[in-house]
Amino acid sequence: MKLYEKAPAKINLMLDVLHKRPDGYHEVEMIMTMVDLADRLTISELAGDTIKISSQAGYIPLDEKNLAYQAAKKVKEKYHIRHGVHIHIDKKIPVAAGLAGGSSDAAAALRGLDRLWNLHIPHEDMMELGASIGSDVPFCITGGTALATGRGEILTPLQSPPDCWVILAKPPINVSTANVYGRLQADRIAHHPSAANMRAALEQHSFERICSELGNVLEDVTLSHYPEVRQLKQAMIQLGADGVLMSGSGPTVFGLVSKESKVARIYNGLRGFCHEVYAVRMLT
């Protein structure tokens, strides 16, 4: 048997850090949503009791460091599965970009293996398995639009944003999430974006208000370390995107655009700055 799962990228419409916790993680308040840029997983049975990961992308780990491998290992252990599995990842989401590509692959692997082995994993167990792989994996399991609290694993579903274009631009640097959180001085954050205001903007279905409530406290850390990300953000604003923000720990910057007539100009303008630019739709 062979089955397919789509693993979409996420963006953070707002990201606030409340404090650093004794366990080393940061207590966050984030509003996340999915965009139509996705990896595709092909999951098939394999003879023998092994996990094989392959990908057309030469730049992701294919061993136990791969988050989809970790998902398969955890499912096999928890449900005493002795069968082998081959997961092929057709990688489209840029890596170490702040778009949760690895987390979404892990979530897609969990969903796919649940189907492949007819496990009927209860939702709570699925979320627990996801959280044991990474903080963003539970959101990638549920998808949609959600408020994420705790270290990111406690989710409250929210109203989806209105349909619009999302232009993503990733400069040619890889940013480590752990380093960005490590450099953040949580007790010295000058401006906290408001989850309540972004939530109200979503409930009002107001594109303009969503654009004005965008905010991410990790931006200051990444922008001060990588000036090219700041330049990219300025370029996207100058080219006319309606709302612009860095996603997650970066370095991808996204622009929300309501008018299709603006998309080509912004896309072409950004290609002068960086190679990896995508114009996709919001997944509503």
Ligand SMILES: C[C@@](CO)(OP(=O)(O)O)[C@H](O)COP(=O)(O)OP(=O)(O)OC[C@H]1O[C@@H](n2ccc(N)nc2=O)[C@H](O)[C@@H]1O
């Ligand atoms: C910043 C965000 C925003 O959505 O995404 P990315 O930029 O990675 O896409 C997330 O909080 C990232 O989630 P994820 O990438 O799953 O993080 P994890 O693997 O759980 O943690 C990686 C490292 O980041 C730090 N970390 C992560 C989450 C959190 N709430 N506090 C932290 O301090 C810890 O140092 C941890 O060791």
Ligand SMILES: Nc1ncnc2c1ncn2[C@@H]1O[C@H](COP(=O)(O)OP(=O)(O)O)[C@@H](O)[C@H]1O
């Ligand atoms: N399936 C996967 N796809 C991409 N990266 C992966 C995967 N599994 C593990 N990784 C590793 O996870 C790290 C973070 O990747 P990614 O999830 O793309 O970043 P981010 O959390 O910034 O969105 C990278 O260093 C990469 O080597």
